[in-house]
Amino acid sequence: MQQSLIRNFCIIAHIDHGKSTLADRILQATHAIDEREMRDQVLDSMDLERERGITIKAQAVRVGYRASDGLHYQLNLIDTPGHVDFSYEVSRSLAACEGALLVVDASQGIEAQTLANTYLALESDLEIIPVLNKIDLPVADPDLHARAIADLIGENPADVLRVSAKTGDGVAEVLEAVVERVPPPSGDRSAPLRALIFDSVYDQYRGVVVFARVVDGELDRRSRLRAMQSGLALPAEEIGYLAPAMTPTERLSAGETGYVVTTLKSLGQLRVGDTLTLDDRPAHAPLPGYREVRPMVFCGLFPVDADRYPALRDALERLSLNDASLLWEPETSQALGFGFRCGFLGLLHMDIVRERLEREYDLDLLATTPNVEYAVTHTSGSVLAVRSPVDLPDPNHIEVIEEPYVRATILVPHDGVGAVMGLCQERRGAFVTMEAIEQRQQVVYDLPLAEIVLDFHDQLKSRTRGYASLDYEPVGNRAGPLVRLDILLAGDPVDALSTIVHRDMAHARGRDLVERLQKTIPRQLFEVPIQAAIGGRIVARETVKAKRKDVLAKCYGGDITRKRKLLERQKEGKKRMKQVGGVEVPQEAFLSVLQIGDGGS
Amino acid sequence: MSGVRHLYLHLPFCSSRCGYCAFVVEVGGLDRRDDYADALLSELHLEGDVLGRLDTVYLGGGTPTLMRPRRLRRLLDAIRPRLAPGAEVTAEANPETVDGRQLEALVEAGVTRISLGVQSLQPHLLSALDRAATPDQARAAVACARAAGFASVSVDLLFGVPGQDPDDLHRDLEEVVGLRPDHVSWYELELKAGSALARCGVALPDEDAAADAYRTVVVGLEGAGYHWYETANFARRGHQCRHSLAYWGAADYLGLGVGAVSTVAGRRWRNAADLHAYVAALADGRAPRRSEEALDPDTARRERWMLGLRLDRPLALGWAGPPDHPEALPRLRELGLMEGGGAHEVRLSREGRFLQNAVLGELMEYA
Numbered sequence: 001m002q003q004s005l006i007r008n009f010c011i012i013a014h015i016d017h018g019k020s021t022l023a024d025r026i027l028q029a030t031h032a033i034d035e036r037e038m039r040d041q042v043l044d045s046m047d048l049e050r051e052r053g054i055t056i057k058a059q060a061v062r063v064g065y066r067a068s069d070g071l072h073y074q075l076n077l078i079d080t081p082g083h084v085d086f087s088y089e090v091s092r093s094l095a096a097c098e099g100a101l102l103v104v105d106a107s108q109g110i111e112a113q114t115l116a117n118t119y120l121a122l123e124s125d126l127e128i129i130p131v132l133n134k135i136d137l138p139v140a141d142p143d144l145h146a147r148a149i150a151d152l153i154g155e156n157p158a159d160v161l162r163v164s165a166k167t168g169d170g171v172a173e174v175l176e177a178v179v180e181r182v183p184p185p186s187g188d189r190s191a192p193l194r195a196l197i198f199d200s201v202y203d204q205y206r207g208v209v210v211f212a213r214v215v216d217g218e219l220d221r222r223s224r225l226r227a228m229q230s231g232l233a234l235p236a237e238e239i240g241y242l243a244p245a246m247t248p249t250e251r252l253s254a255g256e257t258g259y260v261v262t263t264l265k266s267l268g269q270l271r272v273g274d275t276l277t278l279d280d281r282p283a284h285a286p287l288p289g290y291r292e293v294r295p296m297v298f299c300g301l302f303p304v305d306a307d308r309y310p311a312l313r314d315a316l317e318r319l320s321l322n323d324a325s326l327l328w329e330p331e332t333s334q335a336l337g338f339g340f341r342c343g344f345l346g347l348l349h350m351d352i353v354r355e356r357l358e359r360e361y362d363l364d365l366l367a368t369t370p371n372v373e374y375a376v377t378h379t380s381g382s383v384l385a386v387r388s389p390v391d392l393p394d395p396n397h398i399e400v401i402e403e404p405y406v407r408a409t410i411l412v413p414h415d416g417v418g419a420v421m422g423l424c425q426e427r428r429g430a431f432v433t434m435e436a437i438e439q440r441q442q443v444v445y446d447l448p449l450a451e452i453v454l455d456f457h458d459q460l461k462s463r464t465r466g467y468a469s470l471d472y473e474p475v476g477n478r479a480g481p482l483v484r485l486d487i488l489l490a491g492d493p494v495d496a497l498s499t500i501v502h503r504d505m506a507h508a509r510g511r512d513l514v515e516r517l518q519k520t521i522p523r524q525l526f527e528v529p530i531q532a533a534i535g536g537r538i539v540a541r542e543t544v545k546a547k548r549k550d551v552l553a554k555c556y557g558g559d560i561t562r563k564r565k566l567l568e569r570q571k572e573g574k575k576r577m578k579q580v581g582g583v584e585v586p587q588e589a590f591l592s593v594l595q596i597g598d599g600g601s
Numbered sequence: 602m603s604g605v606r607h608l609y610l611h612l613p614f615c616s617s618r619c620g621y622c623a624f625v626v627e628v629g630g631l632d633r634r635d636d637y638a639d640a641l642l643s644e645l646h647l648e649g650d651v652l653g654r655l656d657t658v659y660l661g662g663g664t665p666t667l668m669r670p671r672r673l674r675r676l677l678d679a680i681r682p683r684l685a686p687g688a689e690v691t692a693e694a695n696p697e698t699v700d701g702r703q704l705e706a707l708v709e710a711g712v713t714r715i716s717l718g719v720q721s722l723q724p725h726l727l728s729a730l731d732r733a734a735t736p737d738q739a740r741a742a743v744a745c746a747r748a749a750g751f752a753s754v755s756v757d758l759l760f761g762v763p764g765q766d767p768d769d770l771h772r773d774l775e776e777v778v779g780l781r782p783d784h785v786s787w788y789e790l791e792l793k794a795g796s797a798l799a800r801c802g803v804a805l806p807d808e809d810a811a812a813d814a815y816r817t818v819v820v821g822l823e824g825a826g827y828h829w830y831e832t833a834n835f836a837r838r839g840h841q842c843r844h845s846l847a848y849w850g851a852a853d854y855l856g857l858g859v860g861a862v863s864t865v866a867g868r869r870w871r872n873a874a875d876l877h878a879y880v881a882a883l884a885d886g887r888a889p890r891r892s893e894e895a896l897d898p899d900t901a902r903r904e905r906w907m908l909g910l911r912l913d914r915p916l917a918l919g920w921a922g923p924p925d926h927p928e929a930l931p932r933l934r935e936l937g938l939m940e941g942g943g944a945h946e947v948r949l950s951r952e953g954r955f956l957q958n959a960v961l962g963e964l965m966e967y968a
Contacts, residue, residue, distance in 0.1 A: 523808065525936050525959055548812035550958040551832050553789040555911060557609055557848045558862045561869060561894060564904055568967040570958065582932075 001074050003189075003255040007182045008213065009129075010078040010093055012118060013103035014111035014469070018133040021165035022103055022174070023061075026077060027244065029171050030063035060096070060198075060211055060257040062241040067179045075178060076241075076257040078198065078213075080117070086345065087473065088293055089199070091120050092273045095289055096198045096213035096257060099127040099182030101174065104149055106132040106140035106162070109439065112411040112469035118152065127182050128153050129161065131174060136164040144439070152437075185215075187254030192283040193217035195252075195276040197227065200267055202321035208264035210234065212257065212276055215287060219252040224279035225260065228286040232270060233279065235263045267324040295327045295343025296404065296474070297350055297453050298387045300368035300496060301357070302339030304576060304587065308363055309338045315361035316340060319353060326353060331388065335496040335580045336366055341388055343373075347453055366578060366590050368496045370453045375402040375477050389498040392484050395535055401500075402477035404449040407432065409442060409471045416464035417441050423459055427451035428480075428502055446475060450500070485510055487517065488531040488538075492581040496590060511540040518542035520589040528583050604653025605865055606685070607847040610641060610676060611858030613663040613876060616698075620731040621759075623793035625860030625874045626663050633880065637859075638672045640883035642679050644857045647888055651855060651865050654685035657844035660692040660712070666699050670706030677711045689714055689753075689843045696742035697734035704742075704749035714753040714842070715746045716786070722776045723769050726762050731797070736776075743780045753840050755784035760814040762790050763803045770814055774821040783840035787818045788833045815955065832911045832957065849908045851901070859889070867901065869894045903965050910957050915941070915948035924964040933960060 013019035060078045067073055080093040094100065100121045104110055110118075121128055130149040132142045146160040161177060163170030187194075195212040202208050212219070219225075225234040240248040241258035252258040264270065271293070275286035303312045316328045327343030344350040350370060357363050374386040377399040386392050392401075408429070412420050417434070420443050424431070429445035436442070447456075452472065460468050485506050487497035497517075501509050510532030517530045521544050532540040555563045577584040613627040614634060627633070658680060660673065668676075677690065684690070691714040692707055704715070721727055722736040734742075739756075746754045758777060760770055777785060789811060792799040806814065819829055827835035831849060834842065847854060856863045859879040862871045872879060873890040882889040896904070902922035909916040924930070930947065933939045938953035938960055953960055961967075 525933075525938065525956060525963070545809075547808070547956055547959055549808060549815055550956045551789075551815075551954075552958060553791050553833055555832075555848070555908065556845065557607075557854050557856060557864065558860075558871075560848070560864070560904060560908070561862075561871075564900070564907060564967065567903075567907060567958065567961060567965075570962055571965075571967040574962055 001253070001256070003186065003253075004184045005071060006074045006076070006185055006255045007099065007178050008076045008078060008097045008185060008255070008257060009099040009101060009178055009182050010080050010097045011101045011103055012080065012114060012121060013133075014105070014108070014114045017103055017105040017108065017111075017114070018165045019103055022101070022131070022133060022163070022171070023077060023079070025165050025168055025171045026075075026175065027061065027063065029168075029175060030065045030075070060213075060242060060259075061244045062247075062257070063243070065175055065179070068176060069179075073179055074256070075175070078257065086349075087116065087120070088291055089272055090117055091124070091289065092196065092198045094121050094124045094126060095287075096196055097124075097126055098185060099129060099178065101178070102128050102130045102149065102153070103133050104131070104145060106135045106142045106145055107137045109145045109148060110152065110411070110437070112409055112442075112471040115152070115411065115437075115442075116409065116471040116473075122153065128155075129174070129177050129181055130155060130159070131161045131163055133163055133165050135162045136167055136169065148437070148439070185255030187214065187216045189216070189218060189254045191216040191254075192281045193219055193223065193225075193276065193278045194283045194287055195219055196287050197270070197272055197274045197276060199272060200270055200324075202267055206261050207237075208262045208267055208270065208321075210260045210262060210270070210276070212252075212260060214252045214254050214256050214258075216254050216283065217278070218254065219258075219260070219276070221248075221250055225262075225276050226279045226282065227270060227274040228277050228283070229274045229290050230269045230271060232264075232268075232274075234260065234270075234276065237261045237263055266321045271324060293325045293345065295325065295345060295373075296449060297344045297346055297370050297372060298341060299344075299350060299370040300331050300333060300336070300339050300341050300388065301328075301354070302333065302336040302366045302368075302496075304364040304366055304578065306337045311361065312340065312357070312363055312365070315357050315363060316342070318361075319356060323353070325349070333368075333390075333496045335494045336368075336578060339366075343387065347457070364576070366496075366587055368590060369499050371500060372404050372448075372450045372453060374482070374500065376400075377402075386500075389484050389500050390495045392500060395483070400479050401482045402479045403482065405446050405475050405478050406449050406452060406472040407475045408445050408447050408452070410445070410460065410468055411437065411440050411442055412464055412468040413440050416467055417443060419463040420460065420468055423456070423463055427456060428505075447472070448478075448480070448502075449474070483534050485513070486533045487513060488529075488533060489517075489521075489580055489583045489585070490526075490528050491531075493533070494580055494585075496580075506534050507539050510534070514540045514542040517589055518544055521583070521585055523547040524584060605651050605853045605855050606653050606656040607844060607852055607854040608652065608655050608658045608680065608683075609844075609854060609856040609858075609861060609863075610658070610660050610665075611663065611856065611861040612660055612665040612668050613637075613859050614667040615662065615664045616667065617731065617733065618797070620729070620798045621790055621793070621796050623795040623799075624663070627859075627876050630876070631667070633876065634668055634672060636880045636884070637876070638668070638675055640880045641676060641857050643883040643886065644889070645679060647883075647886075648855055648857070648863075649683075652683055655680065655683045655688055656685050657688060657847060658684070658690045659844045660690075662693055664695050664698055665692050666694040666703065666707075670703055670710060673707065673712075674710035681711060684711075691716055691755075691842065691844055693718065694742070695732075695734060696739040699742055699745065701745040701748060704745050704751075708749050708751060713751060714755065715749075715751045716755040716757060716784075716842075717742050717746065717782075719743075719756045719777075720759045721762065721765070721769075722773050723765075726759075726765055726769060729762060729764050730759070740776075740780065743782060753783045755786060755840075755842065756780065756782045758785065758787045758818075759790045760787060760818055761806050761811050763798075763805065765806075765814070767813070767817070770817055771821075774818065778821070778825040783837050784842060785822060785827060785835045786833055787822070787835065789815060812955065828913075829954075830913050832954070846912075849911050851905045851908050864896070867896045869896055903967055906965055907961060910949055910961060913948075913954070915946035917946045919945055925966040926964050929963040933963060 011019045063075050065073045080090050146157045150157040194216040195214045199211040238261040273290040277283045328340045331341040376384040376386050424445040429447040432444040434443050481503040483503050486493045514530045527546045528544040530542045531538050577586050615626045690712050692712045693716045695718050719739045822835045853865045859876045860874040870891045870893045879889040905921040940950040
């Protein structure tokens with residue numbers, strides 16, 4: 001197809017602002033799917049995504065569209081992930097497009113992530129088509145939000161489209177605007193192949209499938225491909241596009257997007273952002289913007305049942321086939337036994353991986369407190385990357401500890417500014433700027449990432465009644481007076497409960513933690529002291545009293561079976577606990593470390 | 602093979618259902634009593650082959666005394682030829698359903714032991730439990746039972762009743778001791794699924810309050826000369842309930858009646874709870890509908906532990922079989938929960954008896 005008839009675009013939207021519904025409408029309006037096949041949110045094919053209302057994996061769907069000018073266009077709708085953890089993936093998806101629909105809920109207005117992704121899109125020189133969705137809602141205020149969006153992207157409020165993806169109202173105008181306003185691609189078809197990998201998935205039947213935008217040249221079914229950054233050879237079995245079903249084709253030309261089914265059996269070295277080129281006619285230089293993604297958040301994952309360790313390893317191996325950003329290495333905990341220290345892009349990524357492991361692989365897992373990667377300078381001068389509190393060297397041998405910081409941008413209604421600033425201060429934030437955007441304040445703080453990976457987001461939501469939204473980006477490491485807070489159960493330190501905290505907060509956290517543990521650990525056959533310690537010095541103590549009564553009141557001929565079953569259930573409950581130095585610790589106890597300082601005590 | 606030596610008869614009729622009750626009972630339906638007695642006799646006839654000389658018989662309910670002495674006598678007449686000399690024959694009774702004449706009639710019919718469902722002697726607790734009897738009726742029933750000449754008089758009581766404060770419990774304890782029963786069963790109130798109390802969502806006391814109450818009961822009754830011979834049972838010398846001891850000793854027993862359970866030679870069955878279906882089946886000379894369970898050797902061994910540890914006497918390993926986790930024994934001794942016992946027996950310490958389930962959880966799998 002001629003490049004002048006191709007449009008590549010994506011949708012930028014906050015969670016729940018209607019991206020998936022609008023995508024569904026576009027598929028319907030272009031007859032890519034018929035009514036019979038229509039189900040909600042066709043593009044979010046994984047169950048997990050459906051439930052969470054978010055999209056993890058971008059896909060590109062090609063639809064044909066006869067515009068009002070009478071011409072037949074090829075529209076490629078490239079889906080983008082919607083969460084801060086995946087901002088690099090978002091930037092690669094954006095780089096595969098010439099335009100973006102900026103979808104904003106007409107009752108809610110712009111959120112922090114939308115703002116961040118809009119800036120990303122503007123940086124990538126995308127043509128932005130602002131769309132107010134949900135105009136059918138009685139509480140919608142389209143005029144107000146249209147002015148705000150127009151301000152943001154420097155457009156005329158009159159050019160902001162108004163739609164209801166739910167009723168289909170205004171969807172035709174959106175398609176016309178895509179054709180009219182989004183520039184066609186302008187690659188060089190005769191140049192050596194350069195195709196941007198913006199997503200990849202592992203399919204158990206087909207192997208690794210790469211989604212790519214052809215920037216220059218042509219991608220042929222018989223091409224011998226190579227990824228330029230990794231040097232990886234990619235033998236292609238089939239090329240094609242999603243319509244939305246996989247549709248094989250002979251070639252993809254500059255300007256088009258599609259997929260390549262490779263013979264690779266694992267994502268392994270393959271990275272989003274890499275450039276596909278021809279083995280025998282390579283391009284001079286790869287496409288710009290490639291970055292190695294580094295995990296930001298780490299936690300230990302342990303099977304509750306030690307026998308399931310091999311199963312956990314297999315499951316991580318399988319997940320890695322489809323998730324190149326998931327890092328994992330074996331870890332041994334005195335308290336929890338054999339498990340893995342895993343690295344994630346962020347908290348959401350961590351939750352998703354955990355949930356998939358439990359749901360898809362039927363594993364019962366214990367997760368330790370998430371932490372960041374610390375750069376520890378030893379007195380000897382060597383620098384250590386510490387990904388687990390237990391690996392922190394003896395304080396006497398530490399010259400300096402640095403921890404990663406992020407610049408957090410928070411959008412909040414004016415009356416929530418105090419709460420947000422209070423929270424940021426509590427979490428060791430350094431104020432950067434504040435300015436009014438639309439009807440809200442944009443508050444910017446530099447914060448230790450370690451403070452965000454605990455419960456910052458939940459706290460932010462609860463303290464602003466859900467009105468604040470958050471986006472953040474790394475701004476490098478900074479030194480700080482950090483110490484390890486240890487927890488002792490019945491006198492023995494429990495490595496899995498150790499955390500690294502700021503010295504000034506260590507006492508309060510220690511107290512908070514032992515109180516929480518005291519509430520979650522059930523009474524045992526003996527008294528269990530719970531202590532918090534910093535460098536061997538006890539800073540807080542609580543006690544779980546010994547059990548005083550545990551009997552079955554009655555047991556006669558008629559109820560022997562029932563009472564036996566009661567004991568069986570009790571035994572089941574016991575099995576879900578972890579034996580830590582003779583103390584039975586429920587899984588929730590390990591989670592309680594996560595919920596710090598919400599005044600729950 | 603001497604045959605089964607323990608027989609239970611379930612007599613489900615009640616005039617009302619108490620708040621804490623989830624037993625198989627039949628409220629009203631008194632016109633079915635003769636049919637029901639026929640059905641029991643018919644089931645006895647069907648199953649009687651497994652019986653040997655009966656050492657104990659227990660008439661439980663329900664409210665057995667609602668059957669009136671006439672019908673109970675008819676049942677006991679049928680059983681009498683099977684009784685061993687000195688057999689214990691217990692009947693349960695609610696204080697408000699008996700008077701001196703009836704109790705005498707029970708003694709004449711061959712009942713040797715009466716178990717009175719007193720539950721409490723505090724009016725507000727009786728009403729919390731939906732019990733029909735007044736404290737005076739309960740006192741009178743104990744006195745009448747004494748006068749009627751039962752060999753053993755037992756009372757049932759409860760602790761852990763919502764609204765029962767320590768003073769209430771002390772008063773009950775004092776009064777019960779004053780009534781001088783031969784045997785006391787003092788249970789912790791359980792909220793059973795299906796009972797009215799469970800449905801209305803009342804809160805039971807917390808572990809510490811319940812532990813305090815339990816200890817008060819144990820210490821109080823021991824101080825009055827009762828022997829704490831089982832988790833919830835106390836007796837003067839020679840007055841332990843032999844029928845219950847058979848259960849705790851994992852002996853075989855035959856249970857007749859609607860909802861009754863039997864365990865014979867590794868097989869356990871429960872009659873369906875439907876009174877009409879039960880009567881109809883036996884009127885046709887057929888066994889009632891039953892659910893069955895085969896007790897494999899491991900299950901039977903775990904039951905012997907569960908039951909045997911309820912008693913204050915040591916558990917003989919040769920009889921009970923080994924625990925699943927013998928390695929837990931030294932630790933339990935160290936914690937002071939088990940004591941003494943040689944290589945061939947184990948016994949709970951006094952403290953261990955309050956934590957019997959937790960100890961079982963350490964020793965046994967119950968998988």
